[in-house]
Amino acid sequence: MSIQVIVLNGGSSSGKSGIARCLQAVLPDPWLTLGTDTLVEAAPSSGPTSAAGIEFRPDGEVIVGPEFRALEAAWMTGIAAMAQAGAHIILDEVFLSGSASQQPWQNAFGPLPVLWVGVRCDRGVAAAREIARGDRVPGMAASQAGLVHEGMVYDLEVDTGQAEALECARIIAAHVEREPARAITEAPTRAGARERAREAKGESVGQAEREPAGDVGREATMGDGMQEPGEGFPPGQHPRQPAAQEMTCG
Amino acid sequence: MSIQVIVLNGGSSSGKSGIARCLQAVLPDPWLTLGTDTLVEAAPSSGPTSAAGIEFRPDGEVIVGPEFRALEAAWMTGIAAMAQAGAHIILDEVFLSGSASQQPWQNAFGPLPVLWVGVRCDRGVAAAREIARGDRVPGMAASQAGLVHEGMVYDLEVDTGQAEALECARIIAAHVEREPARAITEAPTRAGARERAREAKGESVGQAEREPAGDVGREATMGDGMQEPGEGFPPGQHPRQPAAQEMTCG
């Protein structure tokens, strides 16, 4: 079952939207790009008095009220239905609460094959790009850079401080085309990630220049017919498993 | 059962988007505005070679290919699911094939209470506004002005050549708040529309400027022989029911 949804999660100015546009250019099928920005634009215009309850504070913090959360829940249901109906969807998201933001999306997608991609960008680089863009509330980039990845486990991570958006998109696209996706019941877990990281140490890791290494670019692939890779994942189960390649997109 | 979806159908530069923003400002609940523009923006970028198969010709004609149609079908399913999940949705649409474009939306919405609104604008006025906007392919306004209304039957029509967007929005909002919506199985019909047109001839149609919204707006409710259109609708009100006033919102 091939991947139906690509979720790009990253902070403001981390470069998600550029990757999304590149993905649309390099993937053979037409993919729709939707996400946080689409929803915010669709909602009544923002402000302290906004009925929809989303507020962009002068310091870059984003406050989301209960009314916006209610809209968002229906939005998620609709996006999932769109994918179930056959649309390929790239979700350009800012998980302000990290893995707690991921949970409702996982619930909405159910068994749909989803590729979870972390879009990393060094806090300083993101803040610098925010200045260069000039159309964002200053401070959002820095405040979100770490926040959005808290507790997240990804199938793949890319770092836009290390590679151009197009390169990152090609890495993601190669993954989409190559691999049958894992069903959501086999979602990446912390334990699985630790395991993969352990295994990865034995591999030769092509690192781009300037890279602070870290666990960026982890590819938690689940080969053919693989089952649950999560908690209690049997280490020896991966004889041929290329599983956790340590990669960057740079 | 109160209205869950407002469909605004009109040609390019007819003023739908302005009405949508005003509706979001005047309606008490938060409403999401989505529509043709959202889908086109979400799709891979346009051009003669676009994978998504939508093309904006230099003369203003819009050619929609089969791939775009496939995406659109999934899109409709998703939007309907969003509304079913509780989101109030304003659909800002350009029905390039008139009632034939409406049909798949009706199928997607099923029993959801939808208000179908025609946004009229004199062809010349729309073409003039297209020049004033300066961001649309010249010719789209004129080519779509009549096209999009072909075969359509509406619950309500407004004319942005006669009234500001905010006035039009107030008329629509009054309708949304006042009336229980008709289920889709009781959708407006041609027969009903002819009937209403006949009745309307006996009415004074010219509207003063700045008139209070309450009197305004053609209400194409409940044609001949129509049955109960909604919970609590007073049955005896029908026989002489002027219902279908031919009005503009100006």
Add this chain to the structure above:
Amino acid sequence: MSIQVIVLNGGSSSGKSGIARCLQAVLPDPWLTLGTDTLVEAAPSSGPTSAAGIEFRPDGEVIVGPEFRALEAAWMTGIAAMAQAGAHIILDEVFLSGSASQQPWQNAFGPLPVLWVGVRCDRGVAAAREIARGDRVPGMAASQAGLVHEGMVYDLEVDTGQAEALECARIIAAHVEREPARAITEAPTRAGARERAREAKGESVGQAEREPAGDVGREATMGDGMQEPGEGFPPGQHPRQPAAQEMTCG
């Protein structure tokens, strides 16, 4: 000496920019449109801490600091030099201090032939359009609607609440093409305006909707003691100049 600069002065959401684009479409020569928005966009990005000293308050008020004023003075000098070098320029302006804002422009233009156009729009209509646009600080339209015209004397006024932008542009264009412009030393004056207003009382002023452009537009031509303002202009008509018809373009 033909008109080199058209100044459109009006409040936010009064429709100046639409008129400017229509003027570019209907005038035979290429005209450049520049103005307040160009300058604000060229300046360092706004905010309470903006180095350039322009601030858009949440209530729609615009506070302009001394640093911005200094930039603006150099800006005016440059725009005037552009026109003197042969560029036809449409200035899309918001004279926050009415005639006091006009004075430095008059000084900058010197003897250049300028057409001063007031772009009127009923305060309520402008506020409604601000909501429909959705991209302006709410309140600007209402707060500026009257302010910008204080003490101003125009060659021509148009009312976008009465006519589409394209109609207004045609009236202005007809004026540009028909009449040799007055040098700045012969700028419209309050005395001339009072005179014209007095005369205008004898004329029927209410304009029907959709009237043909030809009749429309107040022409505050040629103050007292003016000499021949145009080819075929009836010479004896001047002394008590009826010229200044009080009209709208709607």
Add this chain to the structure above:
Amino acid sequence: MSIQVIVLNGGSSSGKSGIARCLQAVLPDPWLTLGTDTLVEAAPSSGPTSAAGIEFRPDGEVIVGPEFRALEAAWMTGIAAMAQAGAHIILDEVFLSGSASQQPWQNAFGPLPVLWVGVRCDRGVAAAREIARGDRVPGMAASQAGLVHEGMVYDLEVDTGQAEALECARIIAAHVEREPARAITEAPTRAGARERAREAKGESVGQAEREPAGDVGREATMGDGMQEPGEGFPPGQHPRQPAAQEMTCG
């Protein structure tokens, strides 16, 4: 005499605009950013039939007609007058004809102190960023990448493939603040550049990774109290001259 104008010349998607915004953020005085985009936006809207005679071809080529050239000449005169009147100006330019495009600007600026900055970006990187941006005619980046630098001699070059816009801006800003600018009569020349390049070979050159070296990042600095560096620059005059450091902004 301190620098009054910073000219950033580079191809489409090379990152000039981001650098300009960062310069506005890091420079202590307020600077206005104007340039090719401002002029194109101010001109009548483009298209094959555009009166202003600028055309963006589907393949990314830009055709500039005589009418646009005439407007442009007046535009240059005006921008120079703005700077002469005291405005600090960042010019964000695309010199489609390289040094032949520079000449009329040099004529317009006359003795004004100008800093000429080349904004380099590897053709492939620029083309990739064009895809990521999604709002440019595909092909412009590649077609302009080399073209705009033909025959150009710069005071300073930066490479956005090697460093973030903010870093590039800091290098430029340091130059602006540190050095008295050379008058235009002392503009950089090929001979001077060759000289500087020669000297540079003896220096240790901190190169960023991935750098193809070349003559990128040349900093034609004129030390404290330095005199004429131009044509006929006496080679032996720089005994301790830090002058032509080979630098990148990365």
